[in-house]
Amino acid sequence: MSEQKEEWGSKLGVILAVAGSAVGLGNFLRFPGQAAANGGGAFLIPYFCALFLLGIPIGWAEWAMGRYGGKKGLHSAPMIMGTIGKSGLARYIGIIGVLIPLGVSVYYMFIETWTFGYFLKYVTGGIGIDPTTSIETQTAVANTFFDNFTGAGRDGSLFSGDGLYTLGAWVAVFAINIYFVFRGLSKGIEKFVSFAMPVMAICAVIVLIRVLTLGTPNPAVPENNVVNGLGYMWNPNYEKLGDFKTWLAAASQIFFSLSVGFGVIINYASYMKKKDDVALSGLTASATNELFEVGFGGMITLTAAVAFLGISGTTVAVSGGTFKLGFATLPVVFAQMGWFGNIMGALWFLVLWLAAITSSLSMYQPAVAHLKEALAWSHGKATAFIASIGTVGALLTLWYSAGGTFLNTMDFWVGTYLIFLLAMAQIIYFAWVFGIDRGWKEIHQGAAIQIPPFVKIIMKYVAPAYLLIVFIGFNVQSFAAEFKNATATTGARVALVTIAVLVTYLVVVTWMGEKRLRAAGVDLDDAKPATDD
Amino acid sequence: MTTGGWLMMGISLAIVWVGVIWCYKLILSSDKEEKVPVGFGP
Numbered sequence: 001m002s003e004q005k006e007e008w009g010s011k012l013g014v015i016l017a018v019a020g021s022a023v024g025l026g027n028f029l030r031f032p033g034q035a036a037a038n039g040g041g042a043f044l045i046p047y048f049c050a051l052f053l054l055g056i057p058i059g060w061a062e063w064a065m066g067r068y069g070g071k072k073g074l075h076s077a078p079m080i081m082g083t084i085g086k087s088g089l090a091r092y093i094g095i096i097g098v099l100i101p102l103g104v105s106v107y108y109m110f111i112e113t114w115t116f117g118y119f120l121k122y123v124t125g126g127i128g129i130d131p132t133t134s135i136e137t138q139t140a141v142a143n144t145f146f147d148n149f150t151g152a153g154r155d156g157s158l159f160s161g162d163g164l165y166t167l168g169a170w171v172a173v174f175a176i177n178i179y180f181v182f183r184g185l186s187k188g189i190e191k192f193v194s195f196a197m198p199v200m201a202i203c204a205v206i207v208l209i210r211v212l213t214l215g216t217p218n219p220a221v222p223e224n225n226v227v228n229g230l231g232y233m234w235n236p237n238y239e240k241l242g243d244f245k246t247w248l249a250a251a252s253q254i255f256f257s258l259s260v261g262f263g264v265i266i267n268y269a270s271y272m273k274k275k276d277d278v279a280l281s282g283l284t285a286s287a288t289n290e291l292f293e294v295g296f297g298g299m300i301t302l303t304a305a306v307a308f309l310g311i312s313g314t315t316v317a318v319s320g321g322t323f324k325l326g327f328a329t330l331p332v333v334f335a336q337m338g339w340f341g342n343i344m345g346a347l348w349f350l351v352l353w354l355a356a357i358t359s360s361l362s363m364y365q366p367a368v369a370h371l372k373e374a375l376a377w378s379h380g381k382a383t384a385f386i387a388s389i390g391t392v393g394a395l396l397t398l399w400y401s402a403g404g405t406f407l408n409t410m411d412f413w414v415g416t417y418l419i420f421l422l423a424m425a426q427i428i429y430f431a432w433v434f435g436i437d438r439g440w441k442e443i444h445q446g447a448a449i450q451i452p453p454f455v456k457i458i459m460k461y462v463a464p465a466y467l468l469i470v471f472i473g474f475n476v477q478s479f480a481a482e483f484k485n486a487t488a489t490t491g492a493r494v495a496l497v498t499i500a501v502l503v504t505y506l507v508v509v510t511w512m513g514e515k516r517l518r519a520a521g522v523d524l525d526d527a528k529p530a531t532d533d
Numbered sequence: 534m535t536t537g538g539w540l541m542m543g544i545s546l547a548i549v550w551v552g553v554i555w556c557y558k559l560i561l562s563s564d565k566e567e568k569v570p571v572g573f574g575p
Contacts, residue, residue: 011564041541048548231534234542277563284556291553294545448563 006075006185006271013190015281018268019288020193020358022259023200025111027293028352029326031253032301033318036233038249039240044294046241046250054466055254056286057458058423060451061430062260063278064443066269071530072523075270076370077263078510079517083526085429091514091524095506096422097263098370102386103414103502104262105363106393107407109173112356114327117149117169119353122334122345129335135309138335142328149327151401155491158398170398174391177357181364182383185271189361197288200354203347204296210344211304217336221310229306232314233298248470256416257293258286259359261423267366275446283449292355305329308336326352364390370506374513389505396494405491406498412482413499420474424467431460 008014035043069080077097081090121127127145129138149166151158158166180188216225240246259265269278305314305325309332317329330348334341364386371382400406430439440456486492517524 012560015560041538041545044541044545048545227534230542231538234545235535235538236541280556280559280563284553284560287549287553287556290549294549298542298545448559 007273008268008271009186009190011276011281013186013194014268014272014276015284015288016193016197017189017358017362018259018265018281018285020197021262021264021268021362022257022285022289022359023197023292023355024257024359025115025322025326025352025355026253026257027289027355028297028301029322031257031293031297032233033322033325034249034253035298036302036318038246039237040232041234041236042238042240043246043250046247047254050247050251050254051258051286051290053458054251054463055258055260056283057455058260058427058463059258059265059282059286060279060443060455061427061439061459062265063269063282064439065426065430065434066266067272067274067276067278067445068442068530069266070270070272071274072526074373074522074524075267076373076513077266077366078370078506079373079513079524080266080270081426081429082514082524084434085425086433086526088514090425090429090433092507092510093422093425095503095510096418096425097266098366098506099499099502100261100263100414100418100422101363101365102367102389103393103410103418103499105360105390106498107397107410108356108360108363109177109390109394110170110397110407111323112353112360113166113170113173114150114323115349115353115356116173117166118327118331119346119349120169122342122349126335126342126345127331129331131335131338131341135313135332138332139328142331143324145331146324146328150404151398152404153402155400155402158401167398170394173357173360174394177360177364178383178387178390180361181368181387182380184379185365189365192361193358196354196358200292200351200358203351203354204292204300207344207347207351208296208300210340211300211307214304214307217307224307224310226303226307228311229303229314230299232306232311233302251466251470255423256419258289261419261421261426263366263422264362266426267369268362270369277446277448279443279447279451280449301325301330304333308333370513371509374509374516376516389502393498396498400491400494402491403489405489406495409486409492409495410498413486413496417474417482420467420471424464424471427459427463427467431464436460 035047065080065084069075069083072083074080074083078091078094081094081097082088084090085093118127127142129141131138147153148162151163151166157163180192182188183191212226214226216222218224255261272278302314302318305317309317309329317325320328331345334345334348337344364383367386368379368382371377371385372379377385397406436456436459439459443451486496514524
């Protein structure tokens with residue numbers, strides 16, 4: 001089907017690649033903010049319930065679907081979904097599994113550029129915060145730097161003056177991504193994540209140790225200390241457990257953090273060997289993600305902020321959103337650390353950059369695989385074509401930078417709404433069309449662990465019902481308002497047009513691919529189930 | 534930091550650290566089994 005059969009080099013390689021795809025900025029910045037706002041330590045109760053009852057089971061289904069597709073020589077989400085769902089409708093819904101990673105990549109690499117640019121700034125002396133001035137002044141300097149760096153003030157500002165630094169950083173980030181995707185699955189992505197994941201863990205441990213040994217940085221303000229910082233994150237407010245929103249927030253955090261329904265796992269798993277384990281692999285990738293989220297994200301970000309800025313300052317920072325917390329508040333925290341501040345800043349943004357690039361590397365792969373499969377293109381030709389699409393999308397993100405209108409619209413519709421839709425379709429097709437008994441057998445083929453039987457019930461009833469309720473609830477309550485927002489500004493409207501163009505492109509390529517594969521005698525409707533021999 | 538805070542933090546960290554160590558221990562041991570050179574197996 002393709003020029004050369006692609007495969008993962010090792011079992012650990014695919015696990016680290018999936019874990020790398022899942023670990024992102026949300027683990028370090030979004031999770032602690034969500035926890036603090038939704039009951040602190042009590043938030044972890046619905047959080048772990050959602051992990052075990054929703055995230056891990058749906059992940060297992062996606063891993064099993066991907067490997068099953070691989071057995072039939074299929075690697076793209078549309079063709080695999082068509083086989084699992086035994087219909088053209090499932091095949092065209094599967095397009096979302098290519099649209100999400102490709103659509104998210106166009107803005108995600110811009111955010112990755114911030115982490116890379118900040119890392120370079122800290123390596124070369126910091127972002128210009130003077131620690132002898134008042135905290136308010138320092139915060140204003142950090143905010144101004146962030147706004148200028150991201151072009152938040154004016155559309156097109158990143159294409160002239162100081163904005164060219166950001167543009168240059170984006171070119172570097174984009175080139176690094178394309179280089180590793182071009183190198184292929186085993187020699188490129190697997191090799192990079194096998195190096196990057198351990199480095200990220202080591203840097204995170206160093207940052208964690210430094211944060212936990214901060215003590216009381218300013219003896220004149222004894223309440224600003226590490227223990228109170230931990231308390232800000234972890235002290236439980238059990239009353240919040242009675243609020244439905246807390247359970248919803250916890251489930252959403254788990255869902256988006258694990259990258260289920262993103263279109264990457266199904267593609268990555270399709271390159272596994274027929275009898276490779278997916279049960280333990282899926283669990284290990286999830287466990288890795290949780291270590292970075294709870295073990296590092298939950299211990300570093302807010303603890304450091306409270307130790308230097310106090311509880312009121314941190315509360316203001318958290319309410320400013322994920323990006324302000326990471327890129328404007330923490331630089332002020334680093335400025336208070338004396339000579340170690342720049343080292344700490346460099347390490348922190350290196351961790352964020354590695355978290356971002358191990359995610360972004362996974363985003364082109366599904367689209368490249370789709371082209372190779374549908375049109376029988378070479379890996380190089382497919383990568384070059386997808387890189388061209390990525391460049392156009394990224395230039396739009398960079399141009400419509402004021403207020404992040406393009407970015408936010410893409411993030412909501414592609415990076416949030418469609419993820420729910422795809423995950424819902426995947427679990428319904430897996431449990432109800434492919435069949436839960438057959439699916440259960442498929443998950444346990446070559447499995448290193450036995451999954452408890454009650455998970456079968458979760459996969460068939462609980463997970464689809466939960467996703468259906470949330471999806472219908474959202475559409476009834478917020479669809480109209482969100483769509484109105486998406487048509488309010490030029491950047492947002494351009495984002496909607498971009499999504500429409502990408503959908504058209506993917507429908508056409510899928511249609512051509514279906515025609516070509518059927519002519520070649522490939523069983524796209526699962527008329528003859530794949531065997532393990 | 535309240536007792537409840539220490540408790541929630543301790544339990545959560547224990548879940549993620551024990552979970553990740555258990556998973557990687559199993560993965561690495563099954564990897565080792567697969568790499569037994571030809572001729573040394575049963």
